[in-house]
Amino acid sequence: MQGLARYVFQSENTFCSGDHVSWHSPLDNSESRIQHMLLTEDPQMQPVQTPFGIVTFLQIVGVCTEELHAAQQWNGQGILELLRTVPVAGGPWLITDMRRGETIFEIDPHLQERVDKGIEADGSNLSGVSAKCAWDDLSRPPEDDEDSRSICIGTQPRRLSGKDTEQIRETLRRGLEINSKPILPPINAQRQSGLSHDRAPSRKDSLESDSSTAIVPHELIRTRQLESVHLKFNQESGALIPLCLRGRLLHGRHFTYKSITGDMAITFVSTGVEGAFATEEHPYAAHGPWLQILLTEEFVEKMLEDLEDLTSPEEFKLPKEYSWPEKKLKVSILPDVVFDSPLH
Secondary structure: OHHHHHHHHHHOOOOOOOOEEOOOOOOOOOOOOOOEEEEEEOOOOOOEEEOOEEEOOEEEEEEOHHHHHHHHHOOHHHHHHHHHOOHHHOHHHOOOOOOOOOOHHHHOOHHHHHHHHHHHHHOOOOOEEEEOEEEEEOOOOOOOOOOHHHHOOOOOOOOOOHHHHHHHHHHHHOOOEOOOOOEOOOOOOOOOOOOOOOOOOOOEOOOOOOOHHHOOOHHHOOOEEOOOEEEEEEHHHHOOHHHHHHHHHHHOOEEEEEEOOOOOEEEEEOOOOEOOOOOOOOOEEEEOOEEEEEOOHHHHHHHHHHOHHHHOHHHOOOOEEEEEHHHOEEEEEEOHHHHHOOOO
16 A cells, blocks of 8 residues: 555556556465455445545455456456455455455356456446556657657656646546547647536546646647657557557547656547547647557557567567558567666
8 A cells, every 4th residue: 555655646646446556466475366456436435525625435456467457458347346246256345365366257257258248348448557658759860959759768858748747647547437429638728717626426538637728838739740650668568559459449439658757648549539639631649748649440450460469478579569661650569677777
């Protein structure tokens, strides 16, 4: 819990019911298979109204790697409901037993079928992750003073604007409620006289926020169209690309990677998302270090075929590169050390 609190204070992201935490270590420092967490509203502690707003109590639910992956591919709330149906995996009170040696799919194989049907019908409700990632503009020569390579690993990063930061943060904490038409906030939003902090209990599948339109830095009104881009991910982040494409973009939604090692973000959008600054005419566009990439359904299907080996990380050797010259897009999967050591 100290680690989770440290993450919240350092990243300024907040946790909500249905979120997941990839921990990659037994939660009690034993040999347990329970190595990750799902978050849900506490079934006994009711929300409390205070002078500073509503306080909602969250419960940590320990899960196995396979259950975490299912939550990513589908949604956290769906997996939590399945855990409630298996007494040894949590039961109605979602009590974590660190001695549990089997996943819910090993205990009841029929549950995997329910997950598969949910993914097919709903897609994924995971709208964004904090990740080790970066991007590079290959459109301009390195000596160009305006070259966006200055935001790449190994150089001094530009800063995300307050408006962009808030929009991206919202996608990490308000991405669970499915809307029929996902909407990105318009770029030319007018300044509001005040900020609204009251939010409905449910979360939207949108980057839109109540306060994000309050700050519109003048220098970021202009959108830069890029001809060619290079995306960089570590192995864990790269493994989520098929989820992003199949579970999000093919369902008309968007997906954001927010860098945890620098002030940078990458948002993939489909043609069904309104308000994005990437368009079919200019599919690669940036506001400072925030890159948006618009992918057509046809190209998404092509990428899924080419990226199929990302779903088998045990057979993976780094670095790994994928390229689509006709689209002027390159994706590299790199070792963690590249992101951990900027000068490496």
